[in-house]
Amino acid sequence: MIKVGIVGGAGYTGGELIRLLLNHPNASIHFVHSTSNAGHPLHKVHADLLGETDLLFSAELSNEIDLLFLCMGHGDAAEFLQANKIAASIKIIDLSQDFRLNESPVLNGRTFVYGLPELNREAIIHAQNIANPGCFATAIQLGLLPLAKAGVLTDIYTTGITGSTGAGQGLSSTSHFSWRANNIEAYKTLSHQHVKEITQSLNQLQVGDALSASGEGNGLHFVPWRGDFTRGIYISSIVEIGLPFDEVKHLYQSFYxxxxxxxxxxxxxxxxxxxxxxxxLIHLEKQGNKLVVHSAIDNLLKGASGQAVQNMNLLFGLNEKAGLKLKASYF
Structure with missing residues (x-):
């Protein structure tokens, strides 16, 4: 059994991770760290866990684990690793954006592999530390990676809508039910923090001219939307491509x-x-030279905690699908 610790277990991604690991055949949770909830049962915060576990939140850390998940806010993970001594033998999977970019600092001798299995599977298998991808970044990249490998990406125009859990558990003016219900809104137009992360991955595969993350010249032009539902991300990306549609479909089927x-x-x-x-899930449509790539994920699973468990499985040589044979709640 993989001995697991979780730091930041009171948020949406932490709660989802706990649910997955409680039912994972090869993992056991040794502690869930939360200073504000220390001593209280997990079900005080995650009410659905009542009857599922007797674990309490802990204010203490332990090095008697194999793997540490960091489910913390952006910027907090780097500060945590600077302030706390984590044994070098412990593998780390960080769900923040602190270590996703190549220019991210190396802390305490640790370097991080970008944890998108469809892009970096072999590097993940041999890694010690993983930077889990962002939710929008995952959905957009998976829709575009086959085109990057073929070297045919230039300008990319992308729109995507996300559920309210993508904003985190802390309340804000746009996460209250009275605002969110029956409402949508664009935000961070052409300036979303995941753009650099996405173009970095596309440029890893792209043959020829590099894509720009600044919005100038060839690159990704992304408009995200807030939706009036709780979870999920739906992306539509438009690119110009002269290849026949059958050839485009073959690119995707081969890549995946x-x-x-x-x-x-x-x-x-x-x-x-x-x-x-x-x-x-990915679906392709083509009109003339315009290709539309639709991609959809659950932002809390493939966009966060599910992908983190997928990375854990790869790190420890397990079946990649272990603990993740989940079915959609269709109705």
Whole structure:
């Protein structure tokens, strides 16, 4: 059994991770760290865990573990590793954005591999530390990686809508039910923090001219939206491509032929197919030279905690799907 510790277990991603690990055949949770909830049962925060576990939140850390998950806010993970001595033998999977970019600092001798299995599977298997990808970044990249490998990406125009859990558990003016219900809004237009992360990965595969993360010249132009639902991300990316549609479909089918969770669908996809799963579904449409790539994921699973468990499975030589054979709640 993999001995696991979790830091930041009171938020949405922490709660989702706890739920997955409690039912994982090869993992056991040794502590869930939260200074503000120390001594209280997990179900005080995550009410659905009543009757599932007797674990209490802990204010103490332990080095008697094999793997540490960091489910902390952006910037907090780097500060945590600077302030706390974590044994070098302990593997780390960080769910913040602190170590996703190549220019991210190396802390306490630790370097991080970008944890998108469809891109870096072999590097993940041999890694010690993983930077788990962002939710929007995961959905957009999985829709575009085959085109990057073919070297045909230039300008990319992307829109995507996300549920309220993507904003985290802390209340804000746009996460109250009275604001969110029956409402949508664009935000961070052309300036979302995941753009650099996405273009970094696309440039890892792209043959020829590099894509820009600044929005100038060829690159990703992304408009995210807040939706009036709780979980899930739906992306539509438009690119100009001269290849015949059958050749484009072959690119995608070949690229994802051995992917554990990414599936190319011949039919239009929808959110209900992926919510409560670790899947990414992709559907392609083409009119003239314009290709539209639709991709959908659950932001808390394939976009966060599910992908973190997928990375754990790869790190420890387990079946990649262990603990992740989840079915969508379709109705």
């Amino acid at each position: 032929a051995h992917a554990a969770f990414t599936i190319v669908s011949d039919k239009m996809i929808n959110l209900k197919q992926v919510v409560n799963t670790n899947k990414c």
